[in-house]
Structure formats: structure tokens, C-alpha cells
Amino acid sequence: MSESDRVKYLRFALVLVGLIFLVGIYPLTILWPSGWSWSPGQSDYLQMIIGIYATLGVFLLIASKNPLAYRGLIWFTVWSSVVHAGIMAAQALTQPEHMGHMMGDVPALLVVALLLGLLMPRAHAPQAA
Secondary structure, X not given: OOHHHHHHHHHHHHHHHHHHHHHHHHHHHHHOHHXXXXXXXXOHHHHHHHHHHHHHHHXXXXXXXXXXHHHHHHHHHHHHHHHHHHHHHHHHXXXXXXXXXXXXXXXXXXXXXXXXXXXXXXXXXXXXX
């Protein structure tokens, strides 16, 4: 895949992930709580994590206009998604009541990480001296 194609698809992926983070996570916690919500009802934790992901979603939408200028934010999204998924997977495996997350938010975060990581251009911009 050429670098220009990679950036084109990355821009689309950033819009998609940004919109899901901004407006999609909250409805998923209502529609499929066993796969997306770690405690019943709207806990303080859930409100906090939805706020963080909505904020990240806004910045991913901004990054979609010029992804190369936002490499750090995109790589943060990739690696923080891997770490978040890993922690949730470990918790789900040790707490059987949370196994629904192994088919919900855990694979979703890994897909986000894989998608954005694979689409990031491989050529590095020259560093300023």
C-alpha cells in the first residue's frame, strides 16, 4: 500500500474511531452492559471513562484532517488501547462475572489499535535540527 493510500485510509479510520469514541461508547454500555460496562448502572468510573474516550474522540476527529501532524496522539491511541485491553482482559479472566468483556470492549480496543497501527505511515518526517 502506498503512503498516500495509507494516509487516506488512516483519515477515514480516525473519523470512524473518533465518532465511535465520541458518541458510540455510551449507547453500547446501555445496550450491552455485560460487554461494555464494568458495574451496573452509571457508576462514577463509567462516567469518567466515557468522558475520557469522548475527549479522545474529538481529538481523533481533529487529527483526521492532517494525521501526520498528530502522530503522537495516534500512537498514544494505539498503545493505550493495547494496554487498556490487556488490563481488562486480565481482570475479566480473573473475575468470571466480567467474561462478557472478552467479546465486547477488549477485542474492540485491540481492533482500534491494530487498525490505526497498521495504517500509520512508515516513512518518518525529517527531524528539525
